[in-house]
Amino acid sequence: MTSLDSTSQPVPGIPDAAGAPAKQIPPAAVARLTLYLRALNTLLAEGVERVSSDSLAEASGVSSSTLRKDLSHVGSYGTRGVGYEVQYLSRHIAAALGLTHDWKVAIVGAGNLGKALARYGGFESRGFDVVAIFDADQMVVGNEVGWLRVSDVADLETVLHRTGANMVVLALPAAVAQGICDRVVAAGVHSVLSFAPVMLQVPEGVNLRKVDMATELQILAYHAQRAQAPGQTA
Template identity: 90%
Template sequence: MDSQRDATEQTVTSLDSPPQALPGPTGAAGKQIPPAAVARLTIYLRALNSLLAEGTERVSSESLAELSGVSSSTLRKDLSHVGSYGTRGVGYEVQYLSRHIAAALGLTHDWKVAIVGAGNLGKALARYGGFESRGFDVVAIFDADQMVVGNEVGWLRVSDVADLEAVLERTGTNMVVLALPAAVAQSICDRVVTAGVRSILSFAPVMLQVPDGVTLRKVDMATELQILAYHAQRAQTPGQPE
């Protein structure tokens, strides 16, 4: 139907690279899922959950693919990495498939998320409803500004970033979202890593360095707009002569 592309995010992770040995003993269980497929599985999961919400019990690869904006070929291939949970000639049971995808993605236990930076973006993220409903608990929010420390944000009070390590420890945080200026991002990132957090999502517009074993993802608004600009410009100038 229309071309669907993955692009954009940088993930620095040493977890993909070494196949980690272990010659996958049973079925699709211990297997590596290709990064592109992981990203799409989250989309299928969302589509399945809205089907579930409206009471749909079964779905074919064809319709789930359409809801997700991919080809049915891609969808079936992606699902094959998770396992074999459909019925030929029939389709997939929505709830059953949803559960297995969630399990494959590691969404069965709850994740505790701390946000560093209580500026506009940090506050927006802390209050964002989409997290709790998907098994992500925001358990802390930090800022360096003493005028902001102690303020209420959603259900939380802003902690002093000076107490970062202690609060991460006490709350059992296992994921951190960095919503802070480029200038301080690397040093805070280092402290977060040293404190034992191995999953970091950064909104800071800089390349951060993390050691092996730490997964870092990056979201950058300016980058997104620049990519849009490239496409818009191409559309306007279909082929300018030098």
């Protein structure tokens, strides 16, 4: 899902051959790198070994020049007339995005959204292991969601420590989101994805991304309205 309102910062690229830190990758390029990785993984599944920049750009919905510029941030330039080796480029982008690390995700909120996220099978294939789900409702605590058992949010810090969770997803009402976010950060988790319909405040050094589906729908409505108006294009 696309985050419209976030505190995302540029991320480091891959160090050069001498071990020197790479330049920061701009956030917009990071977002597009995820598209390239998805396209490359599809090609891998189809048994494709090499791909041209034009074909990869088309599959990702960007221009060839944008693709080449983005890939230059991770030190991959391809070979003229040959293109990119799909498996190598996939590994290279995954490393730049941090997907070679062990990411353990905890979900706070076992409502409809939280349960749907916990049951989503696509996280594991992309390097994310959902290790815990929490709720405050005692009628929900102890129930099974997929292979997980819902933990009491009162035990948040203990379970985060026990499971080694290093990412947290907040699927919470606005009224309680900030308090839970504060506890998550205090417990040492510095990567937070929030679906709560409220602006959260986090300390410097904490990566917070906010997914606002209502805002996304409003933007879609704007473009749909323009597309329907005489003489207008989306």
